Amino acid sequence: MSGSHISLDPWFDSYADRSSGLSASEVRSLFAVASRPEVVSLAGGMPYVRAIPDTLMKQTLNRVIDERGPEALQYGSGQGHPELREQIVDIMALEGIRARPDDIVVTTGSQHGLDLIARLFVNPGDVVIAEAPSYVGAMGVFRSYEADVRHVEMDEDGIIPERLTEAISAARAEGKPIKMIYLIPNFHNPAGVTLSGARRMEIIDIAQSEGILIVEDNPYGLLWFDHAPPPAMRAASDEGIIYLGSFSKTFGPGLRVGWVVAPHGIREKLVLANEAAVLSPSSFSQLVVTEYFQHSDWVAQIDTFRGVYQERRDAMVAALAHELPGVHHTMPTGGFYLWLTLPAGLDSKEMLPRAVTELVAYTPGTAFYADDRGTENLRLAFCYPTPEDIKEGVSRLAKVIREEVELIETFEPSRDTSPIDTHVESPPPNLS
Amino acid sequence: MSGSHISLDPWFDSYADRSSGLSASEVRSLFAVASRPEVVSLAGGMPYVRAIPDTLMKQTLNRVIDERGPEALQYGSGQGHPELREQIVDIMALEGIRARPDDIVVTTGSQHGLDLIARLFVNPGDVVIAEAPSYVGAMGVFRSYEADVRHVEMDEDGIIPERLTEAISAARAEGKPIKMIYLIPNFHNPAGVTLSGARRMEIIDIAQSEGILIVEDNPYGLLWFDHAPPPAMRAASDEGIIYLGSFSKTFGPGLRVGWVVAPHGIREKLVLANEAAVLSPSSFSQLVVTEYFQHSDWVAQIDTFRGVYQERRDAMVAALAHELPGVHHTMPTGGFYLWLTLPAGLDSKEMLPRAVTELVAYTPGTAFYADDRGTENLRLAFCYPTPEDIKEGVSRLAKVIREEVELIETFEPSRDTSPIDTHVESPPPNLS
Numbered sequence: 001m002s003g004s005h006i007s008l009d010p011w012f013d014s015y016a017d018r019s020s021g022l023s024a025s026e027v028r029s030l031f032a033v034a035s036r037p038e039v040v041s042l043a044g045g046m047p048y049v050r051a052i053p054d055t056l057m058k059q060t061l062n063r064v065i066d067e068r069g070p071e072a073l074q075y076g077s078g079q080g081h082p083e084l085r086e087q088i089v090d091i092m093a094l095e096g097i098r099a100r101p102d103d104i105v106v107t108t109g110s111q112h113g114l115d116l117i118a119r120l121f122v123n124p125g126d127v128v129i130a131e132a133p134s135y136v137g138a139m140g141v142f143r144s145y146e147a148d149v150r151h152v153e154m155d156e157d158g159i160i161p162e163r164l165t166e167a168i169s170a171a172r173a174e175g176k177p178i179k180m181i182y183l184i185p186n187f188h189n190p191a192g193v194t195l196s197g198a199r200r201m202e203i204i205d206i207a208q209s210e211g212i213l214i215v216e217d218n219p220y221g222l223l224w225f226d227h228a229p230p231p232a233m234r235a236a237s238d239e240g241i242i243y244l245g246s247f248s249k250t251f252g253p254g255l256r257v258g259w260v261v262a263p264h265g266i267r268e269k270l271v272l273a274n275e276a277a278v279l280s281p282s283s284f285s286q287l288v289v290t291e292y293f294q295h296s297d298w299v300a301q302i303d304t305f306r307g308v309y310q311e312r313r314d315a316m317v318a319a320l321a322h323e324l325p326g327v328h329h330t331m332p333t334g335g336f337y338l339w340l341t342l343p344a345g346l347d348s349k350e351m352l353p354r355a356v357t358e359l360v361a362y363t364p365g366t367a368f369y370a371d372d373r374g375t376e377n378l379r380l381a382f383c384y385p386t387p388e389d390i391k392e393g394v395s396r397l398a399k400v401i402r403e404e405v406e407l408i409e410t411f412e413p414s415r416d417t418s419p420i421d422t423h424v425e426s427p428p429p430n431l432s
Numbered sequence: 433m434s435g436s437h438i439s440l441d442p443w444f445d446s447y448a449d450r451s452s453g454l455s456a457s458e459v460r461s462l463f464a465v466a467s468r469p470e471v472v473s474l475a476g477g478m479p480y481v482r483a484i485p486d487t488l489m490k491q492t493l494n495r496v497i498d499e500r501g502p503e504a505l506q507y508g509s510g511q512g513h514p515e516l517r518e519q520i521v522d523i524m525a526l527e528g529i530r531a532r533p534d535d536i537v538v539t540t541g542s543q544h545g546l547d548l549i550a551r552l553f554v555n556p557g558d559v560v561i562a563e564a565p566s567y568v569g570a571m572g573v574f575r576s577y578e579a580d581v582r583h584v585e586m587d588e589d590g591i592i593p594e595r596l597t598e599a600i601s602a603a604r605a606e607g608k609p610i611k612m613i614y615l616i617p618n619f620h621n622p623a624g625v626t627l628s629g630a631r632r633m634e635i636i637d638i639a640q641s642e643g644i645l646i647v648e649d650n651p652y653g654l655l656w657f658d659h660a661p662p663p664a665m666r667a668a669s670d671e672g673i674i675y676l677g678s679f680s681k682t683f684g685p686g687l688r689v690g691w692v693v694a695p696h697g698i699r700e701k702l703v704l705a706n707e708a709a710v711l712s713p714s715s716f717s718q719l720v721v722t723e724y725f726q727h728s729d730w731v732a733q734i735d736t737f738r739g740v741y742q743e744r745r746d747a748m749v750a751a752l753a754h755e756l757p758g759v760h761h762t763m764p765t766g767g768f769y770l771w772l773t774l775p776a777g778l779d780s781k782e783m784l785p786r787a788v789t790e791l792v793a794y795t796p797g798t799a800f801y802a803d804d805r806g807t808e809n810l811r812l813a814f815c816y817p818t819p820e821d822i823k824e825g826v827s828r829l830a831k832v833i834r835e836e837v838e839l840i841e842t843f844e845p846s847r848d849t850s851p852i853d854t855h856v857e858s859p860p861p862n863l864s
Contacts, residue, residue: 277573
């Protein structure tokens with residue numbers, strides 16, 4: 001081993017190049033903080049799984065054992081259980097998607113679907129285009145395959161087509177391969193906005209004319225509040241779009257069951273990659289999901305989830321209007337999150353320890369960028385705490401923000417620059 | 433897209449370099465064949481999960497819901513559930529291993545543990561040393577990270593230390609980094625042999641003096657028949673050894689729960705890699721395993737498994753002695769497999785379609801090599817079929833082999849070379 005650097009890990013020099021991208025995410029360290037009961041956590045995106053009745057779970061599990069116990073305990077197929085894939089076809093039809101069971105690969109949560117896609121396509125240095133901001137877990141995947149992530153600005157209607165075209169041209173001018181455009185069109189995590197129907201078509205046209213894959217990540221699509229979002233992008237085209245679906249928000253993330261819909265050639269390779277990684281996704285989890293969706297009134301259950309999350313969004317929006325009337329945030333019409341822009345001069349990452357001291361947690365905007373943007377933003381999750389806790393949490397957060405603003409107003413003359421001025425080159429029209 | 437080659441997949445030119453290593457394994461296509469009910473499959477390594485009583489499964493599942501339903505449905509920690517990791521410490525103590533819960537990372541089956549280890553360490557072209565033959569699923573993982581796999585000969589006592597030293601020297605002479613030595617010391621898959629206690633120490637000494645990691649894969653260690661195997665290699669040293677464990681053979685593979693024990697610095701990186709790949713392993717599966725091992729007489733259950741598999745090994749060995757008295761095979765003292773050497777001139781891969789026509793399936797030896805060896809061998813699995821089916825399957829296989837030998841004896845003068853002569857440069861002392 002070389003003595004060129006000091007490390008307590010004797011295997012430091014043995015790691016692969018891709019391992020240098022592995023670092024503890026800000027969300028991860030927050031999970032530890034947020035688990036203290038006295039902290040109101042507006043940080044984690046944990047669904048409200050208590051909405052699923054215990055009796056229903058017991059019926060489902062007993063049926064799995066009665067009807068196919070040995071199958072549940074055994075190895076399965078690398079593509080996923082055929083019955084589950086048929087049900088997934090029906091579920092996706094609710095969002096306008098026409099697919100066949102053979103187009104689907106079941107994965108260990110949609111996170112592993114994304115991991116397998118990146119593994120299949122990304123050579124070190126390849127460009128992946130993502131929204132600005134984008135999902136922290138996707139940033140982790142892309143980093144671990146050494147992708148060059150380029151963020152494209154969004155506004156209240158989602159990613160801006162002109163900016164996408166510019167980003168593609170810029171990467172092409174550098175001679176860099178662009179492997180995919182990764183998008184969360186519905187109730188964006190973390191931005192809380194939804195890509196408009198017209199823009200979905202524009203984005204598909206751009207991607208198809210440029211020959212670039214779209215990866216459409218849609219964990220929240222069925223969790224709309226006032227009205228359904230536009231049809232999925234995969235509903236408009238079955239070529240050049242890889243679709244990621246998940247049972248984490250319509251059933252429970254603890255089962256780790258998601259899926260990928262992909263064009264035929266890609267789907268074949270995904271099955272092989274899935275087999276190389278895990279042999280087969282869990283038969284047990286898949287059969288629990290299968291029995292649940294076959295025998296429960298899952299559409300009514302999703303209605304229940306919608307009601308729970310809408311009430312919590314309302315509580316958060318009302319609390320923000322009351323406590324921080326001048327502060328901008330997005331207005332989610334579904335999903336789990338809203339995106340807040342701090343008053344000028346505040347830094348969401350620097351402010352976090354003070355927020356935790358005041359017993360409230362959030363996720364700093366920096367977690368959602370592969371570059372150093374996001375200091376002026378934070379993500380608030382309304383999915384898990386009760387409306388009362390949300391009200392209390394926003395009140396605590398507002399106190400921290402007000403004190404930070406006062407501090408800046410007192411000392412501003414001595415500050416050279418604000419983080420916003422130095423870090424954000426081109427603030428998006430509405431989201432900054 | 434370039435027009436330099438013809439492909440039906442329009443995304444053919446977009447795949448990452450590592451994807452070229454993805455190909456359908458021979459075991460995979462065999463699973464399809466073996467699922468036909470009229471075929472006796474001696475191919476797949478499916479454990480006999482029917483040995484676990486339905487009533488016990490129902491009690492376990494109802495307890496999970498009663499006592500921690502919401503936890504089972506929720507996201508968990510990237511390292512795995514703390515209670516399960518405590519139980520894993522107790523289970524490993526049966527094989528002489530002393531570890532702390534914090535040394536352990538729970539993974540989506542031990543397959544995913546191996547995938548994460550390769551991801552962490554293997555740059556394209558790095559050398560991984562494996563036994564000759566080695567586990568087909570490990571070959572798939574190493575191929576998918578573009579490793580240069582070097583097989584080292586075994587005999588009835590496992591990998592041969594002198595050959596290991598030679599392989600290390602050869603790779604060093606080429607200036608190639610050697611990232612790990614991947615071993616299955618107990619009841620080897622596919623070879624059916626066990627690494628002797630003395631050799632375990634020799635191998636550890638070699639690896640430590642050369643500064644090379646050992647990856648000890650031990651899914652079968654508790655499934656011994658006549659006497660326990662020597663203590664695990666991890667029992668002798670807690671530095672420089674990564675240990676892989678699995679619940680697939682002591683409970684059920686359908687749950688996809690395995691684990692990795694690793695030195696501290698590696699363990700930290702494994703947790704991050706696990707989070708990047710799947711966020712967290714399934715809480716549901718982990719709590720089912722936890723409740724099962726806390727409240728069932730799992731030691732007695734393992735005794736039951738031992739009895740089942742020993743009876744099946746005995747049936748296979750007796751049938752082989754009766755049907756194919758001159759044919760060499762290894763004598764497993766535990767686990768699922770034995771390794772058979774065909775009479776000279778026969779090719780296990782070429783012979784497979786004729787075997788399937790005779791309604792018996794096996795795995796050709798070629799599946800267990802990263803190079804082109806293995807044509808003269810085949811793996812027979814005695815874990816899944818009943819003793820009666822094993823007897824019938826071996827009888828059908830013997831018929832095919834006898835007919836092949838007759839064919840060769842009739843036409844041999846017209847054959848230029850036999851596959852054995854052309855492909856096997858250095859047959860191992862006892863295994864070929």
